[in-house]
Amino acid sequence: MSTELGVRSAVVVAPPVVDRKVRQRRSWLPALLRTVVGRSAAIVVLLAVWEAAPRLGLVDRTFLPPLSEVLRAWWGLLDGGRLGENARASLVRSFSGFGLAVGIGVPLGLLIGWYRPLAELLSPLLELFRNTAALALLPVFVLVLGIGETSKIAIVLYACLWPILLNTISAVRTVDPTLLRLARSLDLSPLRLFQKVILPASVPVVFTGIRLAGAVSILVLVAAEMVGAKAGLGYLINASQYNFAIPQMYAGILTISVIGVAFNQLLLAIERRLTAWRPGPPTS
Template structure:
């Protein structure tokens, strides 16, 4: 009984801020405190979302956005993880490439978008490239940090027992760095959704980013907010999926916490 009450109370606490936010959002335009032409009440936005599902348009836009975001994110995971492991493991390599990486990481993906268009055109390749660039850096930096901050006692213990360098890397360093790597991947997932909007606003005919911009241009404001809400849920779904994958590959941490 107490456990059920505690769960109910926890759920209520977690939803309280959202409920209050929706109430304030509903009241601001209806009371005339904010121009209703610019801020649609959530009830109208909900109707717009329902229409998107009713006419089936949501699936084509969501599928296009999901395909672009996953393409860029998966490439960023492959490149960022591999390069991060090499930089974190080989100190000389870090000394060589770190100045260049520190320079490049200061360049916004949005600033490079014209460059991507020049070299790759306005098709899918340039959109994937901007998502890749935005997602790459948190994955790379967290991977490097995870490898560099592995407990030296673990490495020294394995080395003292005659373990080879490759064995230490794959059986000690890589599992110990996994939590940091997955933190970077989840951050990369958030960055890829942010970059997705900018990528789809140029030369697209489908996608939630395109739908948001197109709705704003034809002044269908409830539809614009509906696209924003759906994009937020897409980001939440992606983050939840990445969290499940992280839990799958770092189950050993649960065992350590239970033993502690």
């Protein structure tokens, strides 16, 4: 009899696993829905206004067609292969210049930030070039390097280099002095100090520059492709404007926006992975 009561009490006390999982699912589903709705509400409103304003006559639909027409034009460009061809050309140029800027800017910024004499030597030159807009030098790049791929990759490289370089220099110089004193008290060599303290502490600020450069790489390239290019999203937008194919023009602009957001989210995910030790995740 006592054994039977013990079994019954065990059955009663033991929490059902299925019910616990259901409760957990119910607890995070509303939070997830609130996050998705909160992040997408403004975009949904913008798209709804874009669709409704031309149809209600609030704006001239000749110059701002409804979103549905733009999406049909976008699908036509994608189905015909033009969108993929031009997007591919832009992405190759943009990623090439951006990758070269990261490969040059991060090591050079770490070096300049770490060695004060080198920083003092190069400071006037850095101030001169950082205040010279990349698009202002576009004619110079075209004259020197021609209208081919080299000039477009070079202008992206130049535009992306400065956010990465300057943020990297700032990251090294603004490392918490307490960390440096603690590391020096452990008799770490300068190389170990750089590897174990300076470099990890600099990653968040360095990635801020990299994310800024990611946005710049696309914007500057689109402007460069409007001059002497035969492929690319900038060329597609410019040609559509000249041919008065306004829905196709907006389709190209929409494609650039989506690529920019996707690229930023990719960089943000990499940043989160590399700075997982930090107490709070970076914000987009």
